[in-house]
Amino acid sequence: MxxxxxxxxxxxxxxxxxxxxxxxxxxxxxxxxxxxxxxxxxxxxxxxxxxxxxxxxxxxxxxxxxxQKPQIKQTVVRTYTSTMNTTGNLEKKLNQGYHVVMANHIGTNNSIEYILEKEVIQDE
Missing domain, CATH: 1.20.58 (Methane Monooxygenase Hydroxylase; Chain G, domain 1)
Incomplete structure (x- = not known):
């Protein structure tokens, strides 16, 4: 009612x-x-x-x-075998509530590109 x-x-x-x-x-x-x-x-x-x-x-x-309808927020994180960008950024995003929707090998040095997303509710 x-x-x-x-x-x-x-x-x-x-x-x-x-x-x-x-x-x-x-x-x-x-x-x-x-x-x-x-x-x-x-x-x-x-x-x-x-x-x-x-x-x-x-x-x-x-x-x-x-x-309110949740919005999908996406981000990309790349990890490299060198010390330039290890899995620290990936862990940080996962701790923020993101989850991996896709991962691809990029280049020839075992680098991986992760596509991450999470649902967020936008304040009006």
């Missing part, structure tokens, strides 16, 4: 208006006990409404994250 944000806010606004109306009516009745109880009730409901609204905002934020 989907919840329309506007209807949700309208329902809470109506609840708030109703509580304020009760307090106004009770203040005219000159019954301090009833007024105190209604004010206590209104404060309690108000804090609960705020908690619910905070929770809904958090859920909307999480939902937005899950609706």
């Amino acid at each position: 989907s919840v329309n944000r506007e209807e949700f806010e309208k329902a809470f606004d109506g609840l708030d208006k109703g509580i304020r109306g009760l307090i106004k009516t009770a203040s005219h009745a000159n019954e301090m006990i009833v007024l105190d109880e209604l004010q206590e009730f209104a404060n309690s409901v108000g804090s609960q409404v705020k908690n619910i609204q905070d929770y809904v905002n958090q859920l909307e934020k999480e939902l937005k994250k899950y609706k």
Whole structure:
């Protein structure tokens, strides 16, 4: 069941208006006990409404994250038999979450070119 944000806010606004109306009516009745109880009730409901609204905002934020489509990020790392570029760069990329999708021998000196990729979610 989907919840329309506007209807949700309208329902809470109506609840708030109703509580304020009760307090106004009770203040005219000159019954301090009833007024105190209604004010206590209104404060309690108000804090609960705020908690619910905070929770809904958090859920909307999480939902937005899950609706984002991940992007594929690719990079190339080459390793050589000389000391110029050993497997250190490859290890670094693998530790960053990349995985190898293809590897090819290049040249005649046992050099290897690795195609790496990982999924990333772009912030809007």
